[in-house]
Amino acid sequence: MVAAYWAGGVMEKLKKTVALLQQLQAEYAPNAVFACSFGAEDVVLLDLIVKHNISVRVVTLDTGRLPEETYAVIDACSKKYDVLINVYFPRPSDVESMVKKDGVNLFYDSVEKRKLCCHVRKIIPLNRALKGAKAWVTGLRRDQNVSRNEMKFIEDDASFGIVKFNPLLEWSEKEIWDYIRANDIPYNKLHDQFYPSIGCAPCTRAISVGEDPRAGRWWWEQEDAVAECGLHASPIAKRGDK
Ligand code: SF4
Structure with missing residues (x-):
């Protein structure tokens, strides 16, 4: 299976991905950050x-x-990788005042509170x-969401x-899992357990066959709402594909 995997066009995508990571290092180290959510794409990038x-x-x-999980x-x-993973938490005072005012599960009340x-x-x-940081790297793929x-x-x-x-960006879901x-x-x-996109526990659910991969995030909100949390808003300028 591994040989068949490497023989395909995915090798070219892999080379391009590594070249982009090397470009990131050459142009932005030591001011480059990888924001890792430990979803499927991000563990590939970490590897x-x-x-x-x-x-x-x-x-x-x-x-x-x-x-x-x-x-x-x-x-x-x-434990597997010799790399320092820097964990950032929300400020306790911010969480405490938000919960005091709107409750622990405020995200179910309205889009604004979410x-x-x-x-x-x-x-x-x-x-x-x-x-x-001057640059950051993400595991976003184009076919994850129309907004991408x-x-x-x-x-x-x-x-x-x-x-x-x-x-x-151009990897398919299958290619990600083949690599993993x-x-x-x-x-x-x-x-x-059919969770293609994983965020916080109360805001993530499994999806059914045929559902959009992002349908498991904030599913109680209106269907036409774009299921993004604001970490990856639309850019104002593109630098072009390399
Ligand atoms: S995804 Fe996390 S941070 Fe966002 S509303 Fe849900 S619990 Fe809060």
């Missing part, structure tokens, strides 16, 4: 970063509401994690004022 000695600071966000894969990757929770638990910590159709391999990220690298299996990479076991 490539370690194997190719890419100098990038690895960070992850612990929102305080993550599923146990996510902590398990963070732990497994920490976005407030994401802001407190994700955006503010991510801003701290990206402080001083226009993404480029390298683009200016208006939200954070830095450059964003998306080296897995061929390289025996730890992955989030929720993926085995």
